[in-house]
Structures are given as C-alpha cells and as structure tokens.
Amino acid sequence: MGSNLLIASMLPVIEAKLQQVVSRLDEPRTRIFHEMLTYHLGWSGDGAGPDATGKRIRPLLVLLSCAACGGNWQNALSAAACLELIHNFSLAHDDIQDGSILRRSTLAVWKKWGMAQAINVGDALFILAQLTLLEQNNLFPPEITLKAGALINTACLELSTGQFLDLAYEDRADMTIDDYLAMISGKTAALLSACTQIGSVLGGADDVIQQKYRSFGHFLGLAFQMQDDYLGIWGDMELTGKSIESDLVAGKKTLPVLFGLKKQGEFARRWAEGPISYAEVRDLSEQLAKEGAKLYTQHFAEEMTDLALQSLRSAAPHGEAGSALYDLTNILLNRQS
Amino acid sequence: MGSNLLIASMLPVIEAKLQQVVSRLDEPRTRIFHEMLTYHLGWSGDGAGPDATGKRIRPLLVLLSCAACGGNWQNALSAAACLELIHNFSLAHDDIQDGSILRRSTLAVWKKWGMAQAINVGDALFILAQLTLLEQNNLFPPEITLKAGALINTACLELSTGQFLDLAYEDRADMTIDDYLAMISGKTAALLSACTQIGSVLGGADDVIQQKYRSFGHFLGLAFQMQDDYLGIWGDMELTGKSIESDLVAGKKTLPVLFGLKKQGEFARRWAEGPISYAEVRDLSEQLAKEGAKLYTQHFAEEMTDLALQSLRSAAPHGEAGSALYDLTNILLNRQS
Numbered sequence: 289m290g291s292n293l294l295i296a297s298m299l300p301v302i303e304a305k306l307q308q309v310v311s312r313l314d315e316p317r318t319r320i321f322h323e324m325l326t327y328h329l330g331w332s333g334d335g336a337g338p339d340a341t342g343k344r345i346r347p348l349l350v351l352l353s354c355a356a357c358g359g360n361w362q363n364a365l366s367a368a369a370c371l372e373l374i375h376n377f378s379l380a381h382d383d384i385q386d387g388s389i390l391r392r393s394t395l396a397v398w399k400k401w402g403m404a405q406a407i408n409v410g411d412a413l414f415i416l417a418q419l420t421l422l423e424q425n426n427l428f429p430p431e432i433t434l435k436a437g438a439l440i441n442t443a444c445l446e447l448s449t450g451q452f453l454d455l456a457y458e459d460r461a462d463m464t465i466d467d468y469l470a471m472i473s474g475k476t477a478a479l480l481s482a483c484t485q486i487g488s489v490l491g492g493a494d495d496v497i498q499q500k501y502r503s504f505g506h507f508l509g510l511a512f513q514m515q516d517d518y519l520g521i522w523g524d525m526e527l528t529g530k531s532i533e534s535d536l537v538a539g540k541k542t543l544p545v546l547f548g549l550k551k552q553g554e555f556a557r558r559w560a561e562g563p564i565s566y567a568e569v570r571d572l573s574e575q576l577a578k579e580g581a582k583l584y585t586q587h588f589a590e591e592m593t594d595l596a597l598q599s600l601r602s603a604a605p606h607g608e609a610g611s612a613l614y615d616l617t618n619i620l621l622n623r624q625s
Numbered sequence: 626m627g628s629n630l631l632i633a634s635m636l637p638v639i640e641a642k643l644q645q646v647v648s649r650l651d652e653p654r655t656r657i658f659h660e661m662l663t664y665h666l667g668w669s670g671d672g673a674g675p676d677a678t679g680k681r682i683r684p685l686l687v688l689l690s691c692a693a694c695g696g697n698w699q700n701a702l703s704a705a706a707c708l709e710l711i712h713n714f715s716l717a718h719d720d721i722q723d724g725s726i727l728r729r730s731t732l733a734v735w736k737k738w739g740m741a742q743a744i745n746v747g748d749a750l751f752i753l754a755q756l757t758l759l760e761q762n763n764l765f766p767p768e769i770t771l772k773a774g775a776l777i778n779t780a781c782l783e784l785s786t787g788q789f790l791d792l793a794y795e796d797r798a799d800m801t802i803d804d805y806l807a808m809i810s811g812k813t814a815a816l817l818s819a820c821t822q823i824g825s826v827l828g829g830a831d832d833v834i835q836q837k838y839r840s841f842g843h844f845l846g847l848a849f850q851m852q853d854d855y856l857g858i859w860g861d862m863e864l865t866g867k868s869i870e871s872d873l874v875a876g877k878k879t880l881p882v883l884f885g886l887k888k889q890g891e892f893a894r895r896w897a898e899g900p901i902s903y904a905e906v907r908d909l910s911e912q913l914a915k916e917g918a919k920l921y922t923q924h925f926a927e928e929m930t931d932l933a934l935q936s937l938r939s940a941a942p943h944g945e946a947g948s949a950l951y952d953l954t955n956i957l958l959n960r961q962s
C-alpha cells in the first residue's frame with residue numbers, strides 16, 4: 289500500500305486524525321471505553337499495529353478523490369475519518385451478528401469485552417463519525433457539509449439494509465445472484481461510492497464528475513467483494529487472517545456458492561445435505577471450481593474492475609492523486625488477502 | 626397526556642412524520658426490515674397502539690420548546706422525529722444489552738427477530754434519525770441544521786458513554802451516588818436537554834434562553850430517572866409494564882439501592898449475599914424504605930423537579946406551548962408508570 293508516495297504520506301495523517309477524534313472518550317470515567325475503541329481500531333492491546341488497523345481504504349479514497357479533483361486533501365480529513373469510523377462501526381456490529389471471533393487476526397471486541405459493550409462500541413464509533421463530519425464546518429460552506437452528511441447517511445442506510453438482507457438470506461434456500469448483488473451493493477459498494485463521491489464533492493468537482501467518482505467507488509466495491517468471495521474459498525487461508533475458516537464451513541452464500549447452487553450439480557447436492565466440515569473443504573472447493581464457479585467469479589470481478597477503471601478514466605483524475613487512485617485500485621483488486 | 630389541547634394536536638402529526646421517515650424502508654426486499662421498525666415503534670404486530678408507541682415525550686419537548694420561544698412548531702418536526710428515533714435506537718440496543726424480554730408490555734425486537742437483526746434495527750433507526758434532521762434543510766439556514774446536528778450527536782455520545790458506565794458499574798461493588806449521577810446524566814438527561822435546547826434553537830431563541838431550555842431538559846431528565854428508580858422498587862408492578870420484575874430482582878444499582886448500600890444496614894447485608902428472589906421483594910423493598918431510601922429518592926427527585934421548573938420559569942416560555950411545557954413536566958413527574 290505504501291508503494292505510492294502520496295498514499296504513504298496520507299496514512300499517518302489519517303491515523304493521527306482518527307486518534308484525535310477517538311480521544312474525546314479518553315476521560316477518567318470512560319478510559320476503558322476509550323481502550324475498547326483504540327483496540328478495535330488497531331492501536332492498543334494484543335496484536336496492535338498496521339495489521340490490526342486495516343488498510344484505511346475508505347479514508348484514502350476520500351482524500352485521493354478530493355485531491356484528484358484539484359482540492360486540498362488536508363481539508364477532507366474530517367470526512368475521511370468519518371467514513372473510516374463508519375466502516376469500523378459496521379465491523380464491530382457485524383462481528384457480533386456473525387459470531388466472528390477474530391477481526392484482523394485479533395479477538396473481536398465482543399469476544400474480549402462482551403456483546404453488550406461491543407454494541408456500544410459500534411454505536412460510539414458511529415456517533416463519533418457524525419460529530420467528526422460536522423466539525424469540518426469551518427473549512428467548507430455549510431451546504432457542502434450538509435450534502436456530505438446526507439450522502440454518508442444515505443450510504444449508511446444502504447449498509448444497514450444490506451446487512452438486513454445478508455442476515456435474512458441466511459435462512460433462505462432460494463437466494464439468487466440478483467439478491468446477492470442487491471446485498472453487496474448495500475454492504476460493500478454503498479460506503480465506497482460515498483467515499484469517492486464525497487471526495488469529489490469536497491474537491492470542488494461538478495455534478496457530472498461527482499457521479500463518475502460515485503460510479504468508480506460503486507464498481508470498485510462490487511469488484512472488491514467478489515474478490516473477497518473468491519479468496520474466501522480459494523485464497524490462501526494464512527493470508528486472509530480469518531483464522532482457518534473457509535466461507536464453505538461458515539455456510540456463507542457467496543457468489544461462487546450461489547453459482548454452484550444454481551448449477552444443481554455435485555456441489556449443490558453436498559451443500560443441501562447440511563454443514564460442511566473442515567475435512568471436506570479442499571475437495572469441495574475443487575469440485576466447485578470444476579463446475580465453473582471459480583472462473584465465473586473471476587470474470588465477474590474482472591468485469592466490475594473494468595467498469596470501475598472506465599468510470600475512473602472518464603472522471604479524468606488529476607496528477608499524483610489520480611495515479612494513486614489507479615494504484616490503489618490495482619492493489620485492492622490484485623490482493624491475496 | 627392528551628389533557629392539553631396543543632399536545633393532543635401535536636401527537637398525530639409526530640406519528641405521521643415518524644411513519645413517513647420509516648417508510649423509506651418499505652420496499653419489496655426490505656419489507657420485513659420495515660416491519661421490525663414499525664413493530665418497535667408500536668404501529669404493527671401484537672399489542673400495537675398507543676401503549677406500545679410510548680409517550681413521545683422527546684418530540685413533544687422539541688415542538689413545545691420551539692413554539693414556546695415563538696417559533697412555528699411545524700418547522701421543527703424533522704428535529705422532533707430525529708430525537709424520537711434516537712430514543713428508539715437506544716431502546717432497541719438497551720433491550721439486547723440488558724436482556725430485557727419486554728418493551729412497553731410487548732416482546733422486545735431481539736426476542737422476536739433475534740439479536741443480530743435487533744442490532745440492525747437500532748442502527749437503522751439511528752441512521753434514519755440523522756437523515757431526517759438533514760432533511761429539514763430547506764426550512765432553516767444550513768448553519769442552524771449543523772448546530773442542531775452537533776448538539777444531537779454530542780448528546781448521543783453522552784448517551785453512549787452513559788450506557789458504557791451503566792454496563793461497567795454492573796460488576797463494580799464500589800459504585801457511588803456520584804457515579805450514578807454521571808451515568809444518568811448521560812443515559813437520560815443528555816437527550817432530554819438536547820430536545821429542549823434544539824427546540825429553542827429552532828424557535829429562534831438567543832444563547833442565554835437556549836441554555837435555560839437546555840437546563841430545563843437536563844433537570845427534567847434527572848428527575849424523571851429518579852422517579853423511574855422509585856417506581857422500579859415501590860411502583861405498582863402492573864402499571865410499569867415491566868412484567869413482574871422489580872429492579873431489586875434485576876439487581877439494578879438504582880438510586881435507592883445505592884443509598885441502601887451506603888447505609889450498610891440490613892438491606893446492604895442482604896444485597897451482598899447475592900441475587901434477590903421474587904419472594905423477597907416485598908419485605909426487602911419495605912426494609913429499604915425503612916432505612917430511608919424511599920424518602921431520600923423522593924426528595925432528590927423533587928429537588929431536580931424544582932430545578933427543572935426554575936429553569937423553565939426563567940426561560941419565560943410563551944403562550945399555550947409554555948403552559949403545555951409545565952403540564953408535560955407535571956404529568957411526567959407525577960406519573961405512576
């Protein structure tokens with residue numbers, strides 16, 4: 289990620305901004321609450337460090353999109369921090385909802401401090417996100433901050449409905465690939481498209497260019513999720529940081545699984561019989577590949593990647609930030625973890 | 626509550642506004658999600674109706690404070706709906722955190738649809754609250770909406786830290802009455818003071834008057850919580866709608882309990898021995914009263930009520946809305962449930 293100099297220079301500034309926002313909770317009575325948030329954000333406790341913070345993709349997209357439209361990215365730091373905090377709010381709640389024990393190779397907050405406090409950690413991250421955005425107040429006309437707030441919260445509503453669909457589909461045998469696309473549009477693409485659009489809004493782009501940035505983020509999100517689904521079955525388990533769990537064992541209805549179910553072949557037959565054990569994972573993922581799900585997922589992800597890059601090109605991003613957006617896209621979509 | 630004509634005329638308008646906001650989720654894919662929210666808000670499912678909606682105290686405080694400052698309360702409807710949705714977001718999460726099976730005499734959302742979806746219901750209510758506020762945009766200068774947003778989210782952060790303290794104190798033997806006051810300032814008073822202050826902001830009051838409205842809401846919140854604590858032990862169980870659970874059985878460290886623990890008498894001795902059974906509730910609540918906790922709680926609540934009324938008087942609220950604020954205060958603080 290640090291291969292690009294501009295990105296490398298932004299990362300510590302993002303981190304400092306996030307730490308400043310979260311430090312509002314660093315008061316005598318709420319010190320442990322503060323610790324829960326700093327742990328979740330990867331700064332304290334077991335495993336703290338760059339691996340635990342995550343890649344900060346969302347704030348980078350905000351800052352780079354702003355700069356690529358000719359804006360001063362330093363002015364977009366509040367919005368960037370806001371979007372990273374929203375991402376982390378959703379992760380804190382997701383981990384409880386999915387019963388995920390690990391988050392970025394360390395114990396999930398709910399596993400460490402209990403479910404009740406983890407709900408509260410997510411809530412506080414969301415609230416801090418809102419406050420952070422409202423604080424950029426003096427750098428932009430108030431109308432711009434209100435527009436950013438509406439875009440962000442509209443994306444959050446899509447995030448929440450996407451999460452509803454994800455949970456609802458767990459119990460549905462007839463989930464289709466269309467259902468999947470609706471779900472990941474909310475769960476992954478909505479926030480990324482908000483990042484790129486808001487970056488362009490703060491960078492002073494006109495409405496047409498804003499829509500192109502939005503579209504770039506949207507397809508980037510879809511491609512990213514499909515890549516994630518691919519890695520969840522055929523990725524190197526050690527690199528994904530998701531313990532040794534395969535998405536097959538978790539029973540997640542990801543894109544390759546839905547493809548396999550539609551095929552109604554050997555894979556679908558086995559899936560219908562009930563939970564898949566660790567011992568079966570290797571053979572069953574090979575079977576799924578043989579039925580065409582691996583190629584299908586790769587191609588679909590590539591199509592979304594192409595659309596993302598087309599949108600980005602048509603937005604004509606400027607200078608070093610523009611190159612960095614291409615770099616970031618390539619890094620994200622060629623990742624092994 | 627409907628004894629006052631102005632209040633009676635506001636209630637259906639608040640309800641219609643809330644329904645309009647929540648209807649954003651009334652789409653084919655998210656119909657069940659929409660149902661979860663309408664159930665939580667008291668409009669659908671078993672027990673739907675006025676008892677299940679709650680009293681809508683928060684939106685009434687916003688509208689009445691606005692009108693009492695000379696503003697048009699219809700313009701404050703978005704802010705009023707926002708604050709009611711925030712209250713309901715916190716209830717949805719509280720019920721999970723506390724393991725409360727009933728909410729306003731009907732099953733809590735988590736008990737009906739599971740914990741994962743209930744977290745999501747809370748999140749969606751909170752997001753809708755933010756969107757609703759931002760939509761009032763055209764009725765006020767953008768600076769005013771930003772100010773309201775900052776006040777609301779600052780109150781939410783206090784709500785969240787109050788909830789952190791509440792959960793953290795469960796396991797602490799040395800919780801003091803000061804700790805209690807810090808906790809309820811966040812959990813109850815913060816949102817009520819935001820309601821009254823924002824009402825006055827939207828009503829066009831100056832900073833001095835805004836602070837008086839804020840102060841009114843703050844003390845009203847403290848008095849309300851102390852009254853709630855009183856009813857949780859000595860209130861008529863059938864009227865509280867909290868099943869047959871007494872706060873004593875739940876082991877909640879409310880104001881009377883903390884008073885009793887500080888006394889180190891018979892009540893404190895029994896409390897230290899472990900969970901209290903239903904069979905003991907009557908004798909133990911009488912013992913606690915005998916040790917002075919009942920009078921202490923009543924007096925403390927009355928003191929807070931006096932401060933609330935003093936603040937209100939000094940804000941010199943106008944007309945019918947002004948009288949309605951006094952009425953509402955009296956109704957709230959003399960309630961039996």
